[in-house]
Amino acid sequence: MRLTLPLRTLLPVLLLSATAPALDVLTVSPARNATAASTATTIVIGFDTAIDPSTVDADSVQIYGRWSGPVPGTLSVAGAQLSFRPARPYFPGEMVSVTLTRDLASLSTGSLTGGHQYTFFTRSAEGNGVYSLAEAIPVRLPGEGFIQSYGLFAGDLDGDGAPDFAVPNETSHDVRVLMNDGCANLATPVVYDLPPNSRPSSNEGQDYNRDGLVDFAVANITGGTMSVFMGQGDGTFLAPVTYPSGASARGLATLDAEGDGDVDLVIAHRTGSSMGLHRNNGDGTFAAVDLFNGGVNGETAVSAADADNDGHMDLFIAGYFSAEVSCMLNDGTGTFAVSDAAVTGGNPWMTAIGDLDADGNIDVTTCNASGDNASIIMGDGTGQIATAANHPIGDFSLAIELGDIDGDGDLDLVSSSFNDNKWVCYRNDGAGNMGAPFELAAAQTGSCATLVDYDRDGFVDIVGVDEIADLIFLYRHDVPAIAGVQSPRCNATLRINNLANRAGFNGQDPHLVEAGGYLFVGTTTQPNSMYWLTGGVPLEPGLASAYGLYNLAAAPFILFGGITDADGEASTNINIPADIPTGVDVATQLFVAVPGGYTLSNPEVIRATP
Numbered sequence: 001m002r003l004t005l006p007l008r009t010l011l012p013v014l015l016l017s018a019t020a021p022a023l024d025v026l027t028v029s030p031a032r033n034a035t036a037a038s039t040a041t042t043i044v045i046g047f048d049t050a051i052d053p054s055t056v057d058a059d060s061v062q063i064y065g066r067w068s069g070p071v072p073g074t075l076s077v078a079g080a081q082l083s084f085r086p087a088r089p090y091f092p093g094e095m096v097s098v099t100l101t102r103d104l105a106s107l108s109t110g111s112l113t114g115g116h117q118y119t120f121f122t123r124s125a126e127g128n129g130v131y132s133l134a135e136a137i138p139v140r141l142p143g144e145g146f147i148q149s150y151g152l153f154a155g156d157l158d159g160d161g162a163p164d165f166a167v168p169n170e171t172s173h174d175v176r177v178l179m180n181d182g183c184a185n186l187a188t189p190v191v192y193d194l195p196p197n198s199r200p201s202s203n204e205g206q207d208y209n210r211d212g213l214v215d216f217a218v219a220n221i222t223g224g225t226m227s228v229f230m231g232q233g234d235g236t237f238l239a240p241v242t243y244p245s246g247a248s249a250r251g252l253a254t255l256d257a258e259g260d261g262d263v264d265l266v267i268a269h270r271t272g273s274s275m276g277l278h279r280n281n282g283d284g285t286f287a288a289v290d291l292f293n294g295g296v297n298g299e300t301a302v303s304a305a306d307a308d309n310d311g312h313m314d315l316f317i318a319g320y321f322s323a324e325v326s327c328m329l330n331d332g333t334g335t336f337a338v339s340d341a342a343v344t345g346g347n348p349w350m351t352a353i354g355d356l357d358a359d360g361n362i363d364v365t366t367c368n369a370s371g372d373n374a375s376i377i378m379g380d381g382t383g384q385i386a387t388a389a390n391h392p393i394g395d396f397s398l399a400i401e402l403g404d405i406d407g408d409g410d411l412d413l414v415s416s417s418f419n420d421n422k423w424v425c426y427r428n429d430g431a432g433n434m435g436a437p438f439e440l441a442a443a444q445t446g447s448c449a450t451l452v453d454y455d456r457d458g459f460v461d462i463v464g465v466d467e468i469a470d471l472i473f474l475y476r477h478d479v480p481a482i483a484g485v486q487s488p489r490c491n492a493t494l495r496i497n498n499l500a501n502r503a504g505f506n507g508q509d510p511h512l513v514e515a516g517g518y519l520f521v522g523t524t525t526q527p528n529s530m531y532w533l534t535g536g537v538p539l540e541p542g543l544a545s546a547y548g549l550y551n552l553a554a555a556p557f558i559l560f561g562g563i564t565d566a567d568g569e570a571s572t573n574i575n576i577p578a579d580i581p582t583g584v585d586v587a588t589q590l591f592v593a594v595p596g597g598y599t600l601s602n603p604e605v606i607r608a609t610p
Helices: 007-021
Strands: 023-031 044-047 061-065 073-078 082-084 094-102 116-121 131-138 153-155 163-171 174-178 189-192 200-206 217-222 225-229 239-246 251-257 264-269 274-278 290-292 301-307 314-318 322-331 336-343 350-354 363-368 373-377 389-392 399-405 411-416 422-426 438-441 451-452 461-466 469-476 491-494 510-512 518-524 530-545 548-563 569-575 585-594 598-600 604-609
Touching: 007 116, 007 301, 044 094, 073 411, 082 491, 131 438, 153 200, 153 451, 174 200, 217 251, 217 264, 225 251, 225 264, 251 585, 264 314, 274 301, 301 350, 301 363, 314 350, 322 350, 322 363, 350 399, 363 399, 373 411, 373 530, 399 451, 411 451, 422 461, 491 585, 491 604, 510 518, 518 530, 518 585, 548 569, 548 598
Parallel strands: 251 301, 510 604
Antiparallel strands: 023 044, 044 082, 061 094, 073 082, 094 116, 131 469, 153 163, 163 174, 174 189, 200 217, 217 225, 225 239, 251 264, 264 274, 264 301, 274 290, 301 314, 314 322, 322 336, 350 363, 363 373, 373 389, 399 411, 411 422, 422 438, 451 461, 461 469, 491 518, 518 569, 530 548, 530 585, 585 598, 585 604
16 A cells, blocks of 8 residues: 655655754764874764764774774763773774764764764884894795785784784785784795786775674786785685776775775776775675776875865875875765875875874875885865975885884884885974984885884884895884893783883883773783783892793782683783772783793883873
8 A cells, every 4th residue: 555645744754854963973082193092092982962872883883903903892882972992902003993884873863974984093112213124034935936026914814913914916916925923923925816917016904894804905907906805814815806996906995985884995097097986885795896086197096094084084196197196085975076186296106194293184195106205295184285295215116104113102104215125214203304214125126115013012113025026024123122121032922902012111111001991911922821920019120030030029929820822822801990009010020831841021010090
């Protein structure tokens, strides 16, 4: 039976739906584009009205660490405030994405139109910004010839808390995975073939099918395609699914274009001079590409970020032939329009984004294949971008990345010179001004660089790829031994909130935790080994023993114990009592059973704050 209502009955309903106020985000913590949030931070979102708790779940609120992957945690609602407490720490120095979908609704009538996304960086341990080469790892298999390794994604593919490497190889048309054993030792590469003549290049990890595992996507230059690998959670991928995209698919970025909670992909096509939006169907498969103009000539690179602070992911697009960067604003539906453009210092090859001058607004950087420089272009938070400031790099700069390489809380810049066989590293003074650079050598060519704590000591390392020698250069943040203080080691490492920097010793600040808050204690040792966490008064220098230096004094006591898993890992979440004395330093140190006896870990000092 067909029911027809008179206009006077329908009109109030239509007017109500047309004028119903949308739910709006007013405040976020950590702050939008923050560069030094705690690795154990609780995320707090403030809305303009009370939200409906029934709309708050793991689908409508998604947290993702660029290197650590999907972050599990506990959601809570109090009126107009939503909180997310992580169940594990983030990786030091990684970008964290917060995605609120359009399914979130208020208790009245409105929903979160277009969703809301923002990003921040976590802090790393304060270091000296000095790097030394730990090892050069071949990506080729024994007896194999040139494969042209280009780019490197560092994601935790098996959930053991350590970043593993996925490396695209342009000449062998494949992706290779090198697993990290948790102590910076990389396994022999495992090869995942792509269709012939693909030439994979730009890449990014994300959870594309929302199963809580890290997946991987790559743009294929000569194939004019993009391919998606679904992660299985054990370090392996399913065979890739490949989608047509556009001619010379080079740049790749991830975003939720329309606020539905699904991770979409956007691809830059250089010779096609277009952009391609691949919308996620919700299950990790992608609809046919939606082509649009990027406002430049020769779209080569793309980064997704919120340029106008409205909670929608916008695009920064580099045009190789026109030597410029455009900023395209998203209206919340995945429709983009150019808001501004800036000339770069040469033909741009890659982009990287972050807040370089601590004004809370996203900035964009490019490496320039001609001009031998990198450009820093400041954003004003409205979608307008400034004139580029150019910094020398070297002949044919083709990669750029931002991260905190000295642990002072701001983002530094690392770029590469292909023909001068080096990576050039600039330290930021906190206001976007770059000091004198230092250089790291490659074997034959300086190609891509990834800034990640691959050895899990809390300090950001620099991982470079030489695409002619097919080598991964592991440049470790040089953290010298402290006299009288036990250093971390593979068979006994203690981490507080993913940092193993011997905080509280040698004049360093202790790990700070709020009374009534929480912290994460991580243990790495041999598989299935017993351990005990002891606490006491800090002792420096420590007492020498057969087990190492003991850095606790005054009748140390056992806090708790346990047995590590098959990977030699253990993690414990500790709630700090609200009435704990504040301002008091407590030293902690692991006593670990290992084959043939016992050993001591590095000590870490914790201080409760009001």
